[in-house]
Amino acid sequence: MIFEEAGCSFNLNSPKQLGEILFNSLKLEEKPKKTKTGQYQTNEQVLTRLAVRFDIARHILEYREATKLKNTYVDVLPSHVLEKTGRIHTTYAQVATATGRLASNGPNLQNIPIRSAQGQEIRKAFIPRSPDRVLLSADYSQIELRIMAELSGDPGMLEAFERGQDVHSATASRVYGVGLTDVSDEMRRQAKMINFGLMYGMSVFGLSQRLGIPRKEAQEIVESYFAQFPGIKTYIDKTIEFAHENGFVETIVGRRRYLRDINSRNKTIRMSMERNAINTPIQGSGADMIKMAMVRIQRAMRDAGLESRMVLQIHDELVFDVVKPELGPVREIVESNMIQAMPMTVPIEVDIGVGDNWLEAH
DNA sequence: AATTTCACG
DNA sequence: ACGTACGTGAAATTA
DSSP states (O other): OHHHHHTSOOOTTOHHHHHHIIIIISOOOSSOOBOTTSOBOOSHHHHHHHHTTOHHHHHHHHHHHHHHHIIIIITTGGGGBOTTTSSBOOEEESSOSSSSOOEEESSOOSOOOOSSHHHHHHHTTOOOSSTTEEEEEEEETTHHHHHHHHHHOOHHHHHHHHTTOOHHHHHHHHHTTOOGGGOOHHHHHHHHHHHHHHHTTOOHHHHHHHHTOOHHHHHHHHHHHHHHOHHHHHHHHHHHHHHHHHSEEEOTTOOEEEOTTTTOSSHHHHHHHHHHHHHHHHHHHHHHHHHHHHHHHHHHHHHTTOOOEEEEEOSSEEEEEEEGGGHHHHHHHHHHHHHTSSOOSSOOOEEEEEESSHHHHO
């Protein structure tokens, strides 16, 4: 099908060949974006934009999704089943990431699909070790935004969490000056983009690109945001200043990440380090919190003599293989220790689900 | 070994 | 004028 549309056959797994077909032979774009090595970009963002007008782009996206899932998960995971246990065991690297998160490899169980319908079918394959058990998944709700609220002490952001509001809707309500119930889906989508973007050090230009709006409009949105949440602006400015003066930033409990190039004369490098400075206390504090929770939970489960086991950590989520009669005590131990892992001013919420597979538990 | 892409938080 | 959102691991292709 794709080769018919292309007018010839080629290696569909080769971004290089695909780019030449799309942009040299078919000329689907006037001035295609190139990678730093001069090849045409053919990533999802590019193909999605083309897919509005060209069926071939849509078909390539479908091919990419299917082959990604097959090659990375369906064909590979069975080979990781250990003979001794009959189960898959990952290895967690405790000193691998720059921010203090864990990393998972051999296989990576921190990137099991969930977003697409086909991906969800893969997640369903993760089940308890025996029929007398269920999987319990506990994840921190909006943990990084809560940490940003904590670090910044911004009254508006704290208030949204204290009132138990949907933080993106609450943000949209303030930024666009409408009632909480009058927030449209589009307004919430934009507010969500800003909330996440700011935690990553996104620029006005970056926001305009992602929202598909002119820079000027993005600038106005950001100005309105900082007028409503001045503490966030102060946090960003103070954190960058601290990093320039000290050469490191730190999490809530004082763990540091050194940023050797924070004072680089190269603007690109320096700005990259400034984004690291903004994000690391947020992502790193979340990593500290869940690690402290894991230690407390493990201890509590052992002390209670439970047979249920903590089996996975996925950054803001813990998964447990639970013997059914232990569901009550496990739920209580997990929830209370995740919430109390680190002393916080902002309320911490944990969502817990139970099911016969990982998808259901979510 | 480097590049590109894409799965996840 | 430039470059433009953080953190990972893995697969396939290219060099």
